[in-house]
Amino acid sequence: MTWNIVCDSSCDLRISDLVSDAARFDIIPLKLLVGGEEYVDDGSLSIPKLLQAMEGSKDASSTACPSPDAFAQSFLQADYSICITISSQLSGTYNAAMTARGMVLEAHPEKKICIIDSKAAGTVSALIAFRAKELIEAGGGFEDVARALREYAASLRITFTLCNFSNLIKAGRMKSFVGSVLTNLGIHVIADNTPQGTIHIAGKARGEAKTYKSIVKMMAENKSLDGLPVTISHCENLSGAMKLKQLILQELPVSSVTLYSCKGLCSFYAMEKGILVAY
Structure with a gap:
């Protein structure tokens, strides 16, 4: 069985930060709307340029969560997926991931997908992703890994x-x-x-x-x-x-x-x- 660890870009990780022979790692980017221009939060985004654009814009900037399809495409790449998102109270990203889960399981009921609301932003998601890597590499089963990660996520601040x-x-x-x-x-x-x-x-x-x-x-x-x-x-x-x-x-x-x-x-x-x- 193949494993997939999926985070949205609020995790502050780069793809090279989490490497494992036991699981693939995927980051789904959010989008930032500043001064009428769209910035994709991927590895090529220049943070100084983004900050300069926000400082120079007189209007309020905004963010846009990933589409369910972006998550679904990632979930299709493995038998088991662990997905960690920014707090559902701060973004619609968690709901998009849950919608994607439903879409994928309807077509592929044999897959297993766990969506974890980090209840935070930033590297709280990274800590959960690293713990997922450890548990998967130790040979844990899907249900045991998902249960342990939910308990771990609840302990983080x-x-x-x-x-x-x-x-x-x-x-x-x-x-x-x-x-x-x-x-x-x-x-x-x-x-x-x-x-x-x-x-x-x-x-x-x-x-x-x-x-x-x-x-x-x-x-x-x-x-x-x-x-x-x-x-x-x-x-x-x-x-x-x-x-x-x-x-x-x-x-x-x-x-x-x-x-x-x-x-x-x-x-x-x-x-x-x-x-x-x-x-």
């Missing part, structure tokens, strides 16, 4: 920080005056995800150092991190991600901290210098 609010202002989610005050004072918004997959504003901090200390403190309070992997994805902010990585390794008993650069979807929301931590 994401904490993120923003210091650029222009996209939120244009989208009408933040008043211009408030955004300007936060920016001028060097204040970073710190947020995490709820169990339902929505965004929760957890606090604010002034300056980079205090922000990272607040994130580490929040991580320690949210769950036990003994021996667990952590991933950090950043939007054009490698130096900040490195500082946060060092602080996490210094303060928390994690097994590893891996850095990734945000692809289009997460860059769209995090904006320049945004940082997302999955654990």
Whole structure:
């Protein structure tokens, strides 16, 4: 039996990040609509160009989830498929994947397809994908793998920080005056995800150092991190991600901290210098 691990592009992974002889890996791109131009969130998308277009556009930008057919074409490539999507509370991607599942199973009832709502964005999906790889390589059966991944997904959290609010202002989610005050004072918004997959504003901090200390403190309070992997994805902010990585390794008993650069979807929301931590 052949296996397929499928993520949408919010996972911040590249195809080369997950390689296995036991399973193929596929990334289904979302689309970003900025200033009347469509950007496909695939491996060729220039993040600096995207950020520049968003900064230069006076109108609110938007995103578009993949079509069910895009997921269906991927599911057809294997006997067993594990698909991980961005939170269903943030995008229609999960619903598109579920529709694709129904389409494929109607024509090929022998296939098995598990759709997992990550209840988050960013590398929470990556952590689930890597765990799927481990379970598949260990020889797990489909039902056992799917059950274990759902339990693992429910245990994951994401904490993120923003210091650029222009996209939120244009989208009408933040008043211009408030955004300007936060920016001028060097204040970073710190947020995490709820169990339902929505965004929760957890606090604010002034300056980079205090922000990272607040994130580490929040991580320690949210769950036990003994021996667990952590991933950090950043939007054009490698130096900040490195500082946060060092602080996490210094303060928390994690097994590893891996850095990734945000692809289009997460860059769209995090904006320049945004940082997302999955654990």
